[in-house]
Amino acid sequence: MSRFIIRAIFVRFAAACAAVLFMGAAVSAQDTLTVGVYESPPFVMAEGDGYAGMAIDLWEAIAGELGYTSQYQRFDTVGALVDATAEGQVDVAVTNMTVTEDRARRVDFTQPWYDAGLRLMVDTDHGGGFWGVINGLYNAGYLTAYAWLALVIVIATIGFTVFDRHFDKDFPRRWRDGVAESFYTVMSVVTSGRAPARKNLFGWIGRIWQALWLVTGIAVLAYVTSSVTSVMTTLQLTGRINEIADLPGHSVGVAAGSTAEEFVDNALVLARTFNGTADSVEALVSGRIDAVIGDAPVLEYYAHTHPDVAVDVVGPIFQPEKYAFAMPLSSALRRAVSVEVIGALEDGLIEDMREEYFGEAY
Helix, strand or coil: HHHHHHHHHHHHHHHHHHHHHHHHHHHHHCCEEEEEEECCCCCEEEECEEEEHHHHHHHHHHHHHCCCEEEEEECHHHHHHHHHHHHCCEEEECCCCCCCCCHHEEEEEECCCCCEEEEEEECCCCCCHHHHHHHHHHHHHHHHHHHHHHHHHHHHHHHHHHHHHHHHHCCCCCCHHHHHHHHHHHHHHHCCCCCCCCCCCCCHHHHHHHHHHHHHHHHHHHHHHHCCCHHHHHHHHHHHCCHHHHCCCCCCCCCCHHHHHHHHHHHHCCCEECCHHHHHHHHHHHCCCCEEEEEEHHHHHHHHHHCCCCEEEEEEEEEEECCCCEECCCCCCHHHHHHHHHHHHCCCHHHHHHHHHCCCCC
């Protein structure tokens, strides 16, 4: 046997023995780790006094294999979690943390355990809300025309009242009742194109006059209907966001300290930061922002588990990412945890977890 092969076998054997001895010393010296978490369903979710989720399940499996127990510490933003990890306040950061160059300068990452990326979430009712239509009518100039129509309705109501009080002896004598009767007549013509039964006081001339009123009412009804329909159609076509190329001119929501925030900064997109997905979605459905940029699996999971919320995840993944656990620089845990992550990938544990949280179709 070649002396080089014998030497290589000896070196590997010595390294393995040293790793075992080092790992045993590390476990005995510190068997409870401070684990920083950032809530991001379905990877990290508060559950009772503890946490659950795919990232938590994976970490607990790895920690169990290595003989560690965990003491969890919650952070409000992923940026705060990265800062705490870089400063050594926590031993490991557990969430769907994306590996980036800037973060890798500050913390050590383990072997990545999940492939993801960024996607868009939009409000499926965008452009159809009451105030959206009102703004559209105003911008198109229709509200001015409606104001003139309202003035005509007021004048016609007063005119009918004065006319019928003078010529119809059966018309209500009290002004309040007479105005109400005339207003009802005018609005019936405007909204339905039909007038309620009225006494014909002037024979054929009166009938022709009534017919002209009906034509006018039909024209007004058609104008109002077509203008509202036109504005709603325009809002749906011009306001729809289907992909990243549709974002210019729109405001988006991102999680503070996330890779989505870094993306919008580089893309010069108008953005607002929020503490989490739930806050971003609330701003989206209330109309304060036009879209949400976030991790694809997080947005998809939210849309799937909140069918009562009118949101949808659209477009392809436009910035592929990888998730990994993070630790302080030069952490002694990194190699051992990375080995366990690789083992979880090879034996299908991570795939089983993925199917549990996202289903086989994802």
